[in-house]
Amino acid sequence: MATITLLFFLFLQLITATISTTPLPYNATVYVLLNCGAQSATTDETDRRWDTDTHFPNFLPSDFSNISTTATASEQDPSVNRVPYTTGARIMKSRFTYTFRVSPGAKFLRLYFYPANYSGFNKAESFFSVTANHLTLLRNFSALAAVTDSSKALRKEFVINVDETQILDVTFSPSPNSYAFVNGIEILSMPTNLYIHGNHRIKLVGQNDFFYINNSTALETLYRLNVGGNLVGSTEDTGMYRVWDSDDAFVVGYGYQTPHFDVNITYTSETPPYSAPRIVYTTSRTMSNHSQSLDWEFPLNSGFYYLFRLHFCEIQPEVLEVNDRVFDIYIGNQMAERAADVVEWSGGWRFPVYRDYVVNVTNPDDRRNKQSITLQLSPNMETKAVYADATLGSAYSNAILNGLEIFKLGDAIGSLAASNHELPSEAPIASLAFPNNKKKRISWHIIVAIITGVTSGIAFFSILGFLISRRRNGGKDSGTSVTKSSSPPSDLCRHFLIAEIKNATDNFDEKFVIGYGGFGNVYKGYLDNGTTTVAVKRSNPSSKQGIREFQTEIEMLSSKLRHRHLVSLIGYCDDKNEMILVYDYMANGTLRDHLYNTDNAPLPWKKRLDICIGAAKGLCYLHSGTKHMIIHRDVKSTNILLDDKWVAKVSDFGLSKVGSVGGTDITHVSTAVKGSFGYVDPEYYKRQRLTVKSDVYSFGVVLFEVLCARPAINPNLPSGQVNLAEWASRSCKKRELxxxxxxxxxxQIAPECLSKFAELAYHCLRKEGVQRPSMGDVVKTLESALQVQEGEDHEVEGSSFPLIINGDAMNEDEIFSDLSEVERKLTSNGISMSVSRSAKVNNVALFSEIITPLGR
Structure with a gap:
C-alpha cells in the first residue's frame, strides 16, 4: 500500500511539474534608481533604467556642486557589473544629503559601492557615515574593507519605514580627512508586512519573552540564502530584486543532501508568492544517512539583535503527513523551536511556510567583534520514538531547510552601525574618525545605548511584569503566558486562562459576537457561573496588529486609572499566546449605534447632551485629573460606550500617550500620526506634535456627529460635505445651522442651547490648538447648555436658529486650508476613507479601527 501511495504522488509530481508556473511578481509602487555621478541615464543588464543624479537637482542640496563632484573609476574590473558601479560616482567632500519624496511605508534602501581609485581620490582614504532620516546605517565605513576577493563591488541593503512626512533623507558624512562616495542608490517599495509588521511579536531565542519589531525598527540585510541551491539573481526574485546567494560558504561539516524537485508550489495568504521565489522552495538541504544534524555558521557583530527568517517547504513525495519529519531548531546553541513540523505548520505537502526568530548576540562593549553564530537543525528523537511503531507509520530521522534570511536590527538609539574591524593596511591614521578620542566616543555611544535600553527595559518590564502574570488569586501558572511575575492587585485586574474565556463565550461561538474591529472580534461573555456579563475583546492572529495596543490598554486601565466615565477593564488573557481583554459589558453599545446607520430609535436631545457631558468629563479626567496627563488620541463616537443606565464611558486606550505632569497647553508629545480619518487634528497631522488639544479637536467632531447624526467622513456626499468638520463649521459660519x-x-432644542452647543463645537475645531477650549471648559459649557435647555419650554417649535460665533472674523479659507490639505494627502496616498461596516444592534465596538498602518 505504501508503494502504491508513493507511486501515486510521484505521478502527481510529474503532472504538477508540467503545469508549474512562476507566481506573479510584486509590482513596486515606489521605484527609484539613481546612477550617482553618471553623465546620462543608463540601462543595466536587467533592462532597468538608472537615471543620473546630475539631472535631478530635487534629489540634491542646492549647493551640491560646491561640496561634491562626479568621477569615473580609473580601474574597470571586468567582473563587476557596469551599472551602476563603473559608470560614475558621486564624491562628497563634506556632509551631503539626498532628499527623496516617497509614499509612507516600508522601503528597501540599497546603496551601491565600487571602491576604486577616482581622479584625485585614493580609495584607501574613504571613511564615512550614512544616515537615513534619524537612523544611523553606517559609521566610519570603508567600502574597501568591506569588499571580498570574490566581489570587487558591494551592495548594502536596508529595510526602513518612511513615516507620514513622506520624506527620506539619505545623508553621507565623511570622516575627518576623508571623503564619502556612492555609485548607486535604489529605493523600492515592498508588500505591507513583509518584514516590518507594525508591532510584530517574534519569539526571542533563549528567553521566555518576545521581541517586538515596529515601524521605527530598521533592518540591515546580512544574508539571504537559497539553501541547497545556486545563486538566485535579482531578476529571478518576485519583483523586489532581492539576491539569494548559495549557502555553500556557510555550511559546517558534511553529510548533506541537496534535493531538488520540480514541483508546483502552492502559496497561501500566510506565505504569499512574494515571500520567496519558487526556486528557493523547490531546493533544500536535508541530512544524509551519515549526519546527525544540519549546521551553518555566520559571523555577526556583537551588541545587536538579529532576525532569522527560516523558509521551509516539504517537497519530497514521501514526506506527506504530520510527524513524518520532526526536528529541533537551535540558534546560537539555544533552543529556538522544539518539534518543528513543516507539514503541520504549512498545512500540507508543497505548501511553503516561514518562521521568524530573534537572537541577541551579546558583548555590547565591543561592536567591532564578530561572533560565529550557529544555526543547527537536528531530528527530534522523542517524536521519532513515539511514531516508530509500524502501525503508526515511520517518522524520518531528518531535518530540512529551504531558505534563510538574516537581518541586523537597529538598536535602542536607532543605529545599525558597527565599527570596522579589519581596516585596510594602507589606510593612513588620519583617515580614521577622531583618532585621538576614538575610545571616548565609543564609550559615550555605549553609555547612551545602555542608559536608553536599561531605562526603557526597566519601565516596560516593570509594568508588563506587574500586569501579565498569574491569576488574580495567585493560582498556578499556565506555563504558556508571555510574562510571568507577581500578580497585580485583585481589585485592579484579573488574569484569565484561555479555558475560562472559552467557557465564558461558548468557545468563541459566532452567536456571541457583538462587535468587530481591526484588532479582531468582540464577544459577549458570562463569567462567575453566569453572574457577570462581560465584553471579551480578542485579537485576530491573522490581523498582525494590536500588540502594542494590547499592552497600552492593560497599562492604562489596570493601574489606578478609574473614573465613572472611563470603561472598566476587568482583566486580560495572554494564555497560549492569545491577546484578550475583558471589560464591563456596555448594554447600550456605542454612541454611534444610536446616531446613524442603525435600527435603534433616535436619541432625544437631552440624552445626547448628557452623554456628551459624561464623555467630556472622562476626557477631562485623563487630561488633568491624573498625575501625568494622558492624551487619548482616538476620540470618536465608537469609542464612547453606554452602559445599561446610559452613562457614557470613554473606551479604547490602545493609542493613548502619557505626557508630563500638569497637562498644560504647551505640553506635547512628538509622535507619528495615528487616529481615525475625519477626527485627526490637522495641527497634529502637520507638525506631528500631539497635545491635549488634539483630543479637543476630535471631540468637536463628535459634538457635530451628535448634532447632525452623520459620519465624520462620508465619501458618497458632494465634495463640500464629505468632511463633517469642514461642512458643519462652514454652516455655522454662514448661519445655516x-x-x-x-x-x-x-x-426639541432651545435656541440658546443650540447656539451654545454649536459655538462650542465650532471652537473645538479651530485651526490652532491654543485657540481651542480645554476639556474643562468643554464640560462647563455643555453643562451650561443643558441648564438652558432644562429651563426652556421643551416644546420648541421648528424655526430658524441664528448662530453667532462670538467675535470670530477668521477668513473661511484660512479655517479650512489645513483640513483640506489633510484630506487631500490622505486620498492621494490611496488611503480609504470608507466607513467600517455598521455594527450590530447593541454592538460593543471596543476595538480601534486600524484602517491602514499609517493611522486610524
Missing part, C-alpha cells in the same frame, strides 16, 4: 441638524431633533 438649521440645514445640517438631525431632522429627528426638530422641535
Amino acid at each position: 438649521e440645514e445640517i441638524i438631525d431632522p429627528n431633533l426638530k422641535g
Whole structure:
C-alpha cells in the first residue's frame, strides 16, 4: 500500500511539474534608481533604467556642486557589473544629503559601492557615515574593507519605514580627512508586512519573552540564502530584486543532501508568492544517512539583535503527513523551536511556510567583534520514538531547510552601525574618525545605548511584569503566558486562562459576537457561573496588529486609572499566546449605534447632551485629573460606550500617550500620526506634535456627529460635505445651522442651547490648538447648555436658529486650508476613507479601527 501511495504522488509530481508556473511578481509602487555621478541615464543588464543624479537637482542640496563632484573609476574590473558601479560616482567632500519624496511605508534602501581609485581620490582614504532620516546605517565605513576577493563591488541593503512626512533623507558624512562616495542608490517599495509588521511579536531565542519589531525598527540585510541551491539573481526574485546567494560558504561539516524537485508550489495568504521565489522552495538541504544534524555558521557583530527568517517547504513525495519529519531548531546553541513540523505548520505537502526568530548576540562593549553564530537543525528523537511503531507509520530521522534570511536590527538609539574591524593596511591614521578620542566616543555611544535600553527595559518590564502574570488569586501558572511575575492587585485586574474565556463565550461561538474591529472580534461573555456579563475583546492572529495596543490598554486601565466615565477593564488573557481583554459589558453599545446607520430609535436631545457631558468629563479626567496627563488620541463616537443606565464611558486606550505632569497647553508629545480619518487634528497631522488639544479637536467632531447624526467622513456626499468638520463649521459660519441638524431633533432644542452647543463645537475645531477650549471648559459649557435647555419650554417649535460665533472674523479659507490639505494627502496616498461596516444592534465596538498602518 505504501508503494502504491508513493507511486501515486510521484505521478502527481510529474503532472504538477508540467503545469508549474512562476507566481506573479510584486509590482513596486515606489521605484527609484539613481546612477550617482553618471553623465546620462543608463540601462543595466536587467533592462532597468538608472537615471543620473546630475539631472535631478530635487534629489540634491542646492549647493551640491560646491561640496561634491562626479568621477569615473580609473580601474574597470571586468567582473563587476557596469551599472551602476563603473559608470560614475558621486564624491562628497563634506556632509551631503539626498532628499527623496516617497509614499509612507516600508522601503528597501540599497546603496551601491565600487571602491576604486577616482581622479584625485585614493580609495584607501574613504571613511564615512550614512544616515537615513534619524537612523544611523553606517559609521566610519570603508567600502574597501568591506569588499571580498570574490566581489570587487558591494551592495548594502536596508529595510526602513518612511513615516507620514513622506520624506527620506539619505545623508553621507565623511570622516575627518576623508571623503564619502556612492555609485548607486535604489529605493523600492515592498508588500505591507513583509518584514516590518507594525508591532510584530517574534519569539526571542533563549528567553521566555518576545521581541517586538515596529515601524521605527530598521533592518540591515546580512544574508539571504537559497539553501541547497545556486545563486538566485535579482531578476529571478518576485519583483523586489532581492539576491539569494548559495549557502555553500556557510555550511559546517558534511553529510548533506541537496534535493531538488520540480514541483508546483502552492502559496497561501500566510506565505504569499512574494515571500520567496519558487526556486528557493523547490531546493533544500536535508541530512544524509551519515549526519546527525544540519549546521551553518555566520559571523555577526556583537551588541545587536538579529532576525532569522527560516523558509521551509516539504517537497519530497514521501514526506506527506504530520510527524513524518520532526526536528529541533537551535540558534546560537539555544533552543529556538522544539518539534518543528513543516507539514503541520504549512498545512500540507508543497505548501511553503516561514518562521521568524530573534537572537541577541551579546558583548555590547565591543561592536567591532564578530561572533560565529550557529544555526543547527537536528531530528527530534522523542517524536521519532513515539511514531516508530509500524502501525503508526515511520517518522524520518531528518531535518530540512529551504531558505534563510538574516537581518541586523537597529538598536535602542536607532543605529545599525558597527565599527570596522579589519581596516585596510594602507589606510593612513588620519583617515580614521577622531583618532585621538576614538575610545571616548565609543564609550559615550555605549553609555547612551545602555542608559536608553536599561531605562526603557526597566519601565516596560516593570509594568508588563506587574500586569501579565498569574491569576488574580495567585493560582498556578499556565506555563504558556508571555510574562510571568507577581500578580497585580485583585481589585485592579484579573488574569484569565484561555479555558475560562472559552467557557465564558461558548468557545468563541459566532452567536456571541457583538462587535468587530481591526484588532479582531468582540464577544459577549458570562463569567462567575453566569453572574457577570462581560465584553471579551480578542485579537485576530491573522490581523498582525494590536500588540502594542494590547499592552497600552492593560497599562492604562489596570493601574489606578478609574473614573465613572472611563470603561472598566476587568482583566486580560495572554494564555497560549492569545491577546484578550475583558471589560464591563456596555448594554447600550456605542454612541454611534444610536446616531446613524442603525435600527435603534433616535436619541432625544437631552440624552445626547448628557452623554456628551459624561464623555467630556472622562476626557477631562485623563487630561488633568491624573498625575501625568494622558492624551487619548482616538476620540470618536465608537469609542464612547453606554452602559445599561446610559452613562457614557470613554473606551479604547490602545493609542493613548502619557505626557508630563500638569497637562498644560504647551505640553506635547512628538509622535507619528495615528487616529481615525475625519477626527485627526490637522495641527497634529502637520507638525506631528500631539497635545491635549488634539483630543479637543476630535471631540468637536463628535459634538457635530451628535448634532447632525452623520459620519465624520462620508465619501458618497458632494465634495463640500464629505468632511463633517469642514461642512458643519462652514454652516455655522454662514448661519445655516438649521440645514445640517438631525431632522429627528426638530422641535426639541432651545435656541440658546443650540447656539451654545454649536459655538462650542465650532471652537473645538479651530485651526490652532491654543485657540481651542480645554476639556474643562468643554464640560462647563455643555453643562451650561443643558441648564438652558432644562429651563426652556421643551416644546420648541421648528424655526430658524441664528448662530453667532462670538467675535470670530477668521477668513473661511484660512479655517479650512489645513483640513483640506489633510484630506487631500490622505486620498492621494490611496488611503480609504470608507466607513467600517455598521455594527450590530447593541454592538460593543471596543476595538480601534486600524484602517491602514499609517493611522486610524
